[in-house]
Amino acid sequence: MFKRFFKPKEIELGGINFIIKYTVRKNMKRMLLRVEKKGEIKISLPRSLFLNANSFILEHQEWIIEQHTQLIEPFAEGSVFYFKAKKYLISHHRKPLFIKSSTVFLDPSRAKKQSNAFYTQKAKAYLPKRLEYFRQKMQVEFSELRFYSCKRKWGSCTSQKRITLNPYMMKLNDEMIDYILVHELAHLKHMSHSKDFYAYVQEFIPEYKRIQKEITTLSSIF
Ligand SMILES: [Zn+2]
Numbered sequence: 001m002f003k004r005f006f007k008p009k010e011i012e013l014g015g016i017n018f019i020i021k022y023t024v025r026k027n028m029k030r031m032l033l034r035v036e037k038k039g040e041i042k043i044s045l046p047r048s049l050f051l052n053a054n055s056f057i058l059e060h061q062e063w064i065i066e067q068h069t070q071l072i073e074p075f076a077e078g079s080v081f082y083f084k085a086k087k088y089l090i091s092h093h094r095k096p097l098f099i100k101s102s103t104v105f106l107d108p109s110r111a112k113k114q115s116n117a118f119y120t121q122k123a124k125a126y127l128p129k130r131l132e133y134f135r136q137k138m139q140v141e142f143s144e145l146r147f148y149s150c151k152r153k154w155g156s157c158t159s160q161k162r163i164t165l166n167p168y169m170m171k172l173n174d175e176m177i178d179y180i181l182v183h184e185l186a187h188l189k190h191m192s193h194s195k196d197f198y199a200y201v202q203e204f205i206p207e208y209k210r211i212q213k214e215i216t217t218l219s220s221i222f
Pocket of ligand 1: 183187193
């Protein structure tokens with residue numbers, strides 16, 4: 001039977017034992033990799049590409065290991081720390097977080113707190129000015145701006161015209177940040193993600209579709 005080929009398989013990458021779980025999707029054209037759990041690789045693929053799956057995984061082994069380390073130990077020595085889409089390598093010390101050339105020094109015992117504080121501080125210094133720049137261009141008004149970090153959302157806008165921004169968007173690059181800001185401001189005119197909404201967004205961010213895709217790809221990392 002064909003089915004047996006899709007049983008989970010084991011593979012060793014960089015000294016780590018992974019289980020590969022396959023999901024066959026009819027309408028997919030290419031393969032998609034994900035590392036969501038410790039020691040687990042998920043691959044979605046069309047049936048026709050099944051025989052290519054192993055070489056696809058081997059081609060991406062560096063990326064898989066990086067994702068895995070990021071997942072199980074996000075602040076490990078040598079792990080990647082993103083700020084404005086630039087990669088910094090983590091180095092441990094026992095003092096407050098600081099960045100020097102391409103290294104970020106942080107205290108592993110307080111890493112989560114330190115990085116939260118870092119992104120919040122950067123967000124508060126950068127985002128309000130940028131938001132105001134687009135607000136004037138778009139000629140909209142909001143009632144309040146808040147900062148709130150959450151895993152699932154980069155930003156939100158309520159019907160009371162309150163805008164909430166996720167400080168972690170400071171991990172992204174400038175055009176991605178701009179798109180998120182314009183997206184939330186556009187909700188002041190159109191609450192739902194209608195055609196009119198996206199037409200309005202496009203007036204200010206012509207390449208929003210490409211940028212939106214890039215953000216989605218990165219969101220699985222962050
Ligand atoms: Zn929206």
